[in-house]
Amino acid sequence: xxxxxxxxxxxxxxxxxxxxxxxxxxxxxxxxxxxxxxxxxxxxxxxxxxxxxxxxxxxxxxxxxxxxxxxxxxxxxxxxxxxxxxxxxxxxxxxxxxxxxxxxxxxxxxxxxxxxxxxxxxxxxxxxxxxxxxxxxxxxxxxxxxxxxxxxxxxxxxxxxxxxxxxxxxxxxxxxxxxxxxxxxxxxxxxxxxxxxxxxxxxxxxxxxxxxxxxxxxxxxxxxxxxxxxxxxxxxxxxxxxxxxxxxxxxxxxxxxxxxxxxxxxxxxxxxxxxxxxxxxxxxxxxxxxxxxxxxxxxxxxxxxxxxxxxxxxxxxxxxxxxxxxxxxxxxxxxxxxxxxxxxxxxxxxxxxxxxxxxxxxxxxxxxxxxxxxxxxxxxxxx
Ligand code: NAD
Ligand code: IPM
Ligand code: MN
Numbered sequence: 001x002x003x004x005x006x007x008x009x010x011x012x013x014x015x016x017x018x019x020x021x022x023x024x025x026x027x028x029x030x031x032x033x034x035x036x037x038x039x040x041x042x043x044x045x046x047x048x049x050x051x052x053x054x055x056x057x058x059x060x061x062x063x064x065x066x067x068x069x070x071x072x073x074x075x076x077x078x079x080x081x082x083x084x085x086x087x088x089x090x091x092x093x094x095x096x097x098x099x100x101x102x103x104x105x106x107x108x109x110x111x112x113x114x115x116x117x118x119x120x121x122x123x124x125x126x127x128x129x130x131x132x133x134x135x136x137x138x139x140x141x142x143x144x145x146x147x148x149x150x151x152x153x154x155x156x157x158x159x160x161x162x163x164x165x166x167x168x169x170x171x172x173x174x175x176x177x178x179x180x181x182x183x184x185x186x187x188x189x190x191x192x193x194x195x196x197x198x199x200x201x202x203x204x205x206x207x208x209x210x211x212x213x214x215x216x217x218x219x220x221x222x223x224x225x226x227x228x229x230x231x232x233x234x235x236x237x238x239x240x241x242x243x244x245x246x247x248x249x250x251x252x253x254x255x256x257x258x259x260x261x262x263x264x265x266x267x268x269x270x271x272x273x274x275x276x277x278x279x280x281x282x283x284x285x286x287x288x289x290x291x292x293x294x295x296x297x298x299x300x301x302x303x304x305x306x307x308x309x310x311x312x313x314x315x316x317x318x319x320x321x322x323x324x325x326x327x328x329x330x331x332x333x334x335x336x337x338x339x340x341x342x343x344x345x346x347x348x349x350x351x352x353x354x355x356x357x358x359x360x361x362x363x364x365x366x367x368x369x370x371x372x373x374x375x376x377x378x379x380x381x382x383x
Contacts, residue, residue: 004119004206004299004336009086011052011337020053021086021337026073026107028062030311031321032091038323038373043330045380046346050339057085061107063095072106078114082302087333090306091326096313109171111304112164117296118195119202120162120275121332122308124262124282124292126155127351131287131363134259156286158265159212161203162275164296166190169272191229191271200233202299203269204241212266214245218254218274230271255281279308290322290362291350293329295336305333322360323373324350345383349376 011019027036040056047054061073081088088111093104111117132138137156172188200217207215217234221227231248238246249257251274258265258278262285270278283292292308307325315321327350335343358375359365367375 004121004202004295004297009302011086014053018051018053020055021047022055022057022084023087023089023333024059024081024085025056025089025091026059026061026093027091028093028107028311029064029095029104030092030313030316031309032062032093032311034316034319034369035307035321035323035326036089036091038369039326039330042323042327042349042373042377042380043334043346045377046330046334046342046349047339049345049380049383050334050342052337052339052342056089061103062093063098063103066103067097072103073110078111082115085302086337087302088304089330089333090304092307092309092311094311094313108306109169112296115296115298115301115304116165117298117301117304118163118165118198119295119297119299120160120164120272120279121295121297122160122162122275122279122282122292123158123332124160124279124286125157126286127291128287128354131291131354132156132285134262134285137263154263156262158262158282159206159267160275160279160282161199161206161267161269162279163195163199163269163271164275165272166192166195167272189224189226191226193229193233196229196233197237200230200237200269203267204237204244207244207267208241212244214247214265215241215267215269216247216249216254216265218249218251218268218270218278220251220274222250227271234269251278254278258282258285283308287363288322289325290360291324291328293325293332295329295332297336303333303336305329305336319368319370320361321369322362323369324353324360324363327373327376345380346376349379352376352379 011021014020027033044054066072093108126132129138168189170188170190173186176184203215219227219230221231283289289309294308296304307329309325331343331346353375358367358372360367
């Protein structure tokens with residue numbers, strides 16, 4: 001999977017050959033710290049296999065810190081990160097003690113906006129057929145191939161390009177008569193041409209670079225008139241990519257089609273909210289949130305890498321959360337740092353663990369978080 005190149009800064013050098021990358025880590029809340037702690041050594045082992053070093057600096061931000069100090073992510077820290085690190089790695093943010101979720105919005109959405117990370121890249125690729133909940137795909141006969149990636153559809157293997165800086169996430173709106181019977185809340189959905197254009201362009205460019213024959217754009221333009229901008233720009237920009245077929249689906253029909261025939265999709269581009277929702281649906285088609293990775297990118301700048309899942313409060317502290325989403329997020333990060341072999345190795349390590357039955361309960365196994373991550377780390381070391 002060719003990366004989008006989120007790296008802005010050259011690696012530091014140690015000696016003649018070792019490249020060193022500085023990674024800032026916010027492991028966050030709930031299962032975040034467990035999956036990050038488990039995944040880091042495996043990510044590190046993969047980097048070393050390509051003669052690179054990762055230098056991890058842990059930041060304390062998250063629910064506990066916020067409740068203790070009132071601080072989410074201080075501006076001085078955010079400024080330093082922007083200037084000093086090669087990537088940001090986040091576990092999960094969200095805590096039932098903070099029902100308004102303000103710390104998570106401030107940290108996660110704050111960093112996405114601050115860095116203008118307009119591509120939220122969320123791959124949905126089936127690693128083993130028994131992970132798919134659809135009976136037609138999880139059938140006993142092997143899939144014809146595991147290459148996949150759209151139209152010809154031999155496997156579920158699509159990528160969601162989620163616009164990551166505007167839409168209904170704009171935060172604009174009003175609240176009137178709060179707490180009264182006349183309460184009224186308005187949330188504004190914002191779509192601006194340059195921002196819609198750049199995410200659509202990123203989707204087509206990636207499709208072209210990765211041999212994907214079809215790009216699907218989804219919206220609700222039959223009801224939300226603001227989505228007309230997506231329609232126009234999708235046609236205009238798509239026309240520049242003669243080799244790639246383009247199609248539009250209303251999001252309700254796309255949700256249905258993703259369950260009926262997910263193998264036909266290769267690249268799906270959409271706005272912020274629909275991308276958020278569809279990425280959890282896509283995750284479950286290929287095994288669930290325990291496996292789903294994501295990267296927040298702006299080509300040429302440092303990226304923020306986080307699993308699609310959240311802090312999963314019911315699982316926190318049990319030691320059974322699946323660390324594979326965090327490891328695969330690490331694989332996306334390695335790819336964006338230019339460590340393509342390391343990225344492939346880590347993804348292969350995860351696939352091998354699944355094939356060997358080394359699985360946490362969410363994907364049908366009995367292994368614990370740390371067992372799975374150590375198995376993958378050992379598998380990488382033995383290569
Ligand atoms: P969630 O993604 O945290 O979990 C939903 C369910 O998915 C869990 O209860 C669990 O059954 C399963 N699951 C998720 N990750 C798993 C893993 N690694 N291994 C095994 N099973 C896993 O969604 P939620 O419960 O709606 O949200 C909990 C909190 O997380 C909320 O505060 C929400 O705002 C936040 N959140 C944060 C992020 C993020 O930080 N990137 C993403 C989504 C949700
Ligand atoms: C995600 C999450 C976030 C989002 C929340 C926690 C702000 O659901 O990354 O998918 O809605 O973008
Ligand atoms: Mn989400």
